[in-house]
Amino acid sequence: MDNIANLAKLNFSKDEKEELQIYIENLLDYVEVLKEVDIYEEDTYITVLEGSFNAETRNLRDDNIEDSFSREAILKNAPSKKDGFFSVPNVLA
Amino acid sequence: MELYNLTMYQIKEKLEKKEIKAVEVLESTLKRIDSVEDKVQSYITLTRDIALEKAKEVDKKIQNNEPIGLLGGIPMAIKDNICTEGILTTCGSKMLEDFVPPYSATVYEKLLIEDSIMLGKTNMDEFAMGSSTESSFYKKTKNPWNTDRVPGGSSGGSAAAVSAGEAFFALGSDTGGSIRQPGAFCGVVGLKPTYGLVSRYGLVAMANSLDQIGPITKDVTDCALVLNTIAGHDFKDGTSSERNKVDYLKTLNEGIQGLKIGIPKEYFDEDLSEPVRNTLLEAIEVFKNLGAVCEEVSLPHTKYAMAVYYIIAQSEISLGLARFDGIKYGYRALNYKNIEELITATRSEGFGDEVKRRIMMGTYWLSGSNHENYYRRANKIRGLIQQDFNNLFSKYDIILTPTTTTTAFDLGVDQKAPLKKGKLDGYTVSANLAGIPAISIPCGFYDGLPIGMQLMGNMFNEEALLRAARAFEKSTNFNDRPKL
Numbered sequence: 159m160d161n162i163a164n165l166a167k168l169n170f171s172k173d174e175k176e177e178l179q180i181y182i183e184n185l186l187d188y189v190e191v192l193k194e195v196d197i198y199e200e201d202t203y204i205t206v207l208e209g210s211f212n213a214e215t216r217n218l219r220d221d222n223i224e225d226s227f228s229r230e231a232i233l234k235n236a237p238s239k240k241d242g243f244f245s246v247p248n249v250l251a
Numbered sequence: 252m253e254l255y256n257l258t259m260y261q262i263k264e265k266l267e268k269k270e271i272k273a274v275e276v277l278e279s280t281l282k283r284i285d286s287v288e289d290k291v292q293s294y295i296t297l298t299r300d301i302a303l304e305k306a307k308e309v310d311k312k313i314q315n316n317e318p319i320g321l322l323g324g325i326p327m328a329i330k331d332n333i334c335t336e337g338i339l340t341t342c343g344s345k346m347l348e349d350f351v352p353p354y355s356a357t358v359y360e361k362l363l364i365e366d367s368i369m370l371g372k373t374n375m376d377e378f379a380m381g382s383s384t385e386s387s388f389y390k391k392t393k394n395p396w397n398t399d400r401v402p403g404g405s406s407g408g409s410a411a412a413v414s415a416g417e418a419f420f421a422l423g424s425d426t427g428g429s430i431r432q433p434g435a436f437c438g439v440v441g442l443k444p445t446y447g448l449v450s451r452y453g454l455v456a457m458a459n460s461l462d463q464i465g466p467i468t469k470d471v472t473d474c475a476l477v478l479n480t481i482a483g484h485d486f487k488d489g490t491s492s493e494r495n496k497v498d499y500l501k502t503l504n505e506g507i508q509g510l511k512i513g514i515p516k517e518y519f520d521e522d523l524s525e526p527v528r529n530t531l532l533e534a535i536e537v538f539k540n541l542g543a544v545c546e547e548v549s550l551p552h553t554k555y556a557m558a559v560y561y562i563i564a565q566s567e568i569s570l571g572l573a574r575f576d577g578i579k580y581g582y583r584a585l586n587y588k589n590i591e592e593l594i595t596a597t598r599s600e601g602f603g604d605e606v607k608r609r610i611m612m613g614t615y616w617l618s619g620s621n622h623e624n625y626y627r628r629a630n631k632i633r634g635l636i637q638q639d640f641n642n643l644f645s646k647y648d649i650i651l652t653p654t655t656t657t658t659a660f661d662l663g664v665d666q667k668a669p670l671k672k673g674k675l676d677g678y679t680v681s682a683n684l685a686g687i688p689a690i691s692i693p694c695g696f697y698d699g700l701p702i703g704m705q706l707m708g709n710m711f712n713e714e715a716l717l718r719a720a721r722a723f724e725k726s727t728n729f730n731d732r733p734k735l
Contacts, residue, residue, distance in 0.1 A: 166569065166614040168607055169599040181608055189558040189625065197631045219486045231353040235580035244578055247590050
């Protein structure tokens, strides 16, 4: 659990961990049912997209440079900013 | 009859004939909001001033005999996970308490181009995760039919607003039933369109391969009208379909003589409550009398749908919500010593319990060998579920099921048993897994609460779906409004 929480970048109190433990165990039990399905065809791995993920068959937007948001608009929602940049604590020790 | 009680179509006609003004329609709706919002609590944000400006603009156009848009002068509401430029968009979360998006979702732009009038942003389960709208950080929306009951979720605010006459229509989003289930609980029409029919640009993603935006309306005609305006290709959404546009109003009233309806036995299981079962059996008789051919069919992989849904949805949630780090936008924790602590404390304080549970599970399903054993396995079974539907749609036009096992449940029940409610979504998740369209329409009442019927159709066959729903609606009378 601590490993998963670390990967998910979440902290839990002792009580929260106990509750979560029960939830996880119940859910693991619940999805056991999937083990009884015979999967013999690899190609049942599907997508809900029309066509495929293949870039040649999908009509993607041309890769042109276009106007995007201004620096002010992007920074407007930042919880901390300085000199026109996002501000964070030291990343390199 | 008060204006707020009319349908969009009725309002549209009156505006076009100049019998009423857009400002009068708006004022009637705002007055309704003033008198019932304390009880129902559909909205997180109201935008009265912007609405009034827009209504005056529409009146001016009508006065000058200029053409107005398809939704000209019609007041509506938007779920709070759909971005609206310059207007607070919280996703029902503390994480986005102050988030004012610098851009608008494509659907919102389309509704504005058609001259509709936005009243505000509606309450929802946090990041659309839930079935009762109770996981919202802000408030608990009540069911307009009985305020001790939940409105359903996650688009509970949207469904309650339309049901209570606080908006003529609303947009919701549906990942596992979040439009259809609250639609059923609140006695309104809710459509989850085919994956790719409506642009998701500007919808704050919950699970990318399952999410769709759709309309919640008072009746089926209104549903077709809204779908006409929001469907269509969008270059800003790489998953949006390039098919030609369809006019869903054109064939709406053509009837259903000879329509083939499959009724899957797996959806009439032991979880289904007696009142809903009996109501559905009566509804099937209505369809037979209208000339449809109804036969029992089977969707053999239905029993795996919930487990598959949990794994796929939670996995996609854990990836999608990784972007909330307290740096670019949203909440930031007050106390931290370094970047690691900043991110972890921000996420732990900013997200609610249900969101954290799902992120944890998603991280688990995707880590190490679980990826193969759970995530890939679930995706393969998703393929089998889709094949079930493909097989049926070679012989049938429509699949008919209940939307939910019961009518709306009591407030407070859902939060206590997070896994139990899984069964509640049991009838709706398969349409999202397969990508097919599905609609919920009112089909009866039990103990003063509405019951919903779900119709599912083949990919991009919203026409047949809406035609069947309209034929049923025309020959029955379940579109009453709640007395508040």
